[in-house]
Amino acid sequence: MNEFIQSMDSYWPSSINEGTSLTTREWIPSVDIKEEEKQYVIKADIPGVDPKDIEVSIDNGRLSIKGERKEEKKESKEGYERSECSHGIFYRSFTLPESADPDKVNAKGKNGVLTITVGKNKNAKHKPKLINIES
Numbered sequence: 067m068n069e070f071i072q073s074m075d076s077y078w079p080s081s082i083n084e085g086t087s088l089t090t091r092e093w094i095p096s097v098d099i100k101e102e103e104k105q106y107v108i109k110a111d112i113p114g115v116d117p118k119d120i121e122v123s124i125d126n127g128r129l130s131i132k133g134e135r136k137e138e139k140k141e142s143k144e145g146y147e148r149s150e151c152s153h154g155i156f157y158r159s160f161t162l163p164e165s166a167d168p169d170k171v172n173a174k175g176k177n178g179v180l181t182i183t184v185g186k187n188k189n190a191k192h193k194p195k196l197i198n199i200e201s
Contacts, residue, residue: 093135093154095180106166108182110158117175122182122197124168129184132157164188173199 095110110131112120120133135154141147162168162184170185180199 093156095131095156095158097158099160104186105170106163106184106186108160108184110180110182111178112175112180113178115175115178117180117199117201120175120180120199122171122173122180122199123195124162124171124197125194127162127166127168128159129162129166129171129182130157130159131180131182168193168195171195171197173197175199175201 095112097111098109100107100109108129112133112135114137115133115135119136120131123130133156135156137153139148165186165188167185167187170187171182173180173182175181182197
């Protein structure tokens with residue numbers, strides 16, 4: 067479990083377009099990892115992100131979560147208009163423990179939380195796999 071937590075990598079591109087209302091912001095969702103008797107449970111806070119805009123995959127013993135957040139704020143008061151759009155891309159990657167079974171992975175997005183469960187199996191083989199996210 068310690069190697070699982072210590073292997074957490076994060077990457078997020080950032081840029082700001084001056085003179086426009088479109089901003090790409092650095093954003094990284096918070097993640098909780100819990101080891102249970104028969105599985106690992108990873109919970110990522112992803113408020114405002116549609117599960118359709120998230121990809122969960124496993125490749126070479128690494129679990130990856132990537133996606134993007136699109137947010138638009140409009141404000142009108144006392145004769146002026148203001149509109150801001152935020153766009154945030156995120157990527158998280160974790161090295162799975164040897165006991166993790168890539169064939170026993172499920173992901174579900176609900177109420178701004180992405181929950182990924184990874185079953186345990188001592189004889190697991192790590193091969194590439196894309197995980198569907200239920201919503």
